[in-house]
Amino acid sequence: MIIKVKENPETQEFLDFINEALSKRAFVIIVACCSIEYRGRATSRLGSGDRTILIKADGSFLVHQDHNLEPVNWQPPNCKFTTKIEDDKVHILGIRRNPNESLEIQINKSYLASYHIGEDSKTLKLAGYEEDMREMIFKNPELIENGFRVTSREYSVSSGFIDIMGKDKTGNLVVIELKSRRAGVNAVKQLKRYFDDFSDHKKFVRGILVAPSITEDALELLEEFQMEFIALEPPKDIIGSKNLTLDFFKAY
Known part of the structure; x- marks a missing residue:
């Protein structure tokens, strides 16, 4: 890995350093007092403050404050960058053409500038999400109940996409909404919207919310509807979970 660092660089030194990093398509990290202006589908301005700026090799452009998970300003990959000195301040401009928008950062004071070039070709493998639950139930339909069979996944209706459609052992239609985390009222309301798409056949339709746990108010609303x-933990193993836990509660 190649790593270069500058502490408290002067204006021209900082500009040269950033241009060098951009020319090498390096991962750039800047800690600076800066001002920000966005122009595009809307406009925004953020006054001077100490922030962390990231420029990635894929052209992503992000500015983080010292709180909150999300960046306060950002541009997705494939930005084109230009730099300049104006009024003794370095300006970094990230531009996109489709849609036409730009993010301009004025560096009022640079505390730290660094860049690195590393090797990382791995793809993140995820487990424990709704998609994993969907696949798990597809392969093990008895996790819902004995006699249940899956007829469709991500079934399209007017109000969205139903995670799993199936039939129980008596032939009733079963609408299943999956949540990989604790389910709340919004999850129940979402399931109800899907359930209502079959209002002409409600007598023969069951709605089931599947999640690791559920809030008390959500459970009360589920009972009302x-x-x-069904309490079901998503698989945590990347390869596949064989030790599944299942608890069943019928809310009416």
């Missing part, structure tokens, strides 16, 4: 809850 006469729908069901």
Whole structure:
């Protein structure tokens, strides 16, 4: 890995350093007092403050404050960058053409500038999400109940996409909404919207919310709608989980 660092660089030194990093398509990290202006689908301005600026090799452009997870300003990959000195301040401009928008950062004081060039060709493998639960139930439909069979995944209806459609052992239609985390009222309301898409056949339709756990108010609403809850943990193993836990609670 190649790493270069500058502490408290002067204006021209800082500009030369950033241009060098951009020419090498390096991962750039800047800690600076800066002002920000965005122009595009909307406009925004952020006054001077101490922030962390990231420029990635893929052209991503992000500015973070010292709180909150999300960047306060950002541009997605494939930005084109230009730099300049104006009024003894370095300006970094990230531009996109489709849509036409730009993010301009004025560096009022640079505390730290660094860049590195590393090797990382691995793809992140995820587990424990709704998609994993969907696949798990597809392969093990008895996790819902004995006799259940899956007829469709991500079934399109007017209100969205139903995670799993199936039939129980008596032939009733089963609408299943999956949540990989604790389910709340919004999850119940989402399931109800899907359930209502089959209002002409409600007598033969069951709605089931599947999640690791559920809030008390969500469970009360589920009971009110006469729908069901199954507590099911998503698989945590990247390769596949064989030790599955299942608790069943019928909410009516």
